[in-house]
Amino acid sequence: EDQVTQSPEALRLQEGESSSLNCSYTVSGLRGLFWYRQDPGKGPEFLFTLYSAGEEKEKERLKATLTKKESFLHITAPKPEDSATYLCAVQSVDGGTSYGKLTFGQGTILTVHP
Amino acid sequence: SAVISQKPSRDICQRGTSLTIQCQVDSQVTMMFWYRQQPGQSLTLIATANQGSEATYESGFVIDKFPISRPNLTFSTLTVSNMSPEDSSIYLCSVYEGSETQYFGPGTRLLVL
Structure with missing residues (x-):
């Protein structure tokens, strides 16, 4: 069974204080690892998909990296508007009748103070 | 990316009743998914x-x-039948588009009393 564990559960940063969020995963065969941002009262907003170890993707102040066991979401010089819950999810190559299924972690609640 | 809308955005329902949630996409997609997000959960x-x-x-x-x-x-529609308070959740539809990325709708917030 696919499993995703995110840490920390909550992270409080000062504006400009860079940090990283962790996503550890167990999957029979990784088709893709996804990062989403979720604001209160809204659906998840797609950020990145990573497909293989060593891959990196960037978007503004965010950079996602992937190894064979975990992914990191690095936040550089965060701003208060980066405050949100960040969700990590994996998709297995062995989906069977559940092809396309995403297995999510519990999320990291990020708060950036001005 | 596809634009996804859901109706209703929120509802308060009585125990034992049913609610149908609608999901509309602005483009044709093969695969659609329904997810549940219980309070404080993923x-x-x-x-x-x-x-x-x-x-x-x-x-x-x-x-x-x-x-x-x-x-x-x-x-697509999802019906939550014979509801109980344990069904209180956010219900989300999602779609595949192109590169196997899933995009999510805004969600339907359901409270069952």
Whole structure:
């Protein structure tokens, strides 16, 4: 069974204080690892998909990296508007009748103070 | 990316009643998914809804409780039947587009009293 564990559960940063969020995963065969941002009262907003170890993707102040066991979401010089819950999810190559299924972690609640 | 809308955005329902949630996409998509996000929890897949075939349900979810329709490539409905307070959740639809990325709708917030 696919499993995703995110840490920390909550992270409080000062504006400009860079940090990283962790996503550890167990999957029979990784088709893709996804990062989403979720604001209160809204659906998840797609950020990145990573497909293989060593891959990196960037978007503004965010950079996602992937190894064979975990992914990191690095936040550089965060701003208060980066405050949100960040969700990590994996998709297995062995989906069977559940092809396309995403297995999510519990999320990291990020708060950036001005 | 596809634009996804859901109706209703929120509802308060009485125990024992049913609610049908609609998901509309602005483009034709083959695969649509329904997820549940219980309070303080992450997202869990309920079922996959492909046009022209029966929905495929995940372990712990059954068709009698969560019947799904997929009449065309832009629309799907999820019904939450015979509701109890434990069904209070956010229900989200998502779609595949192109590069196997899933995009999510805004969600339907359901409170069952």
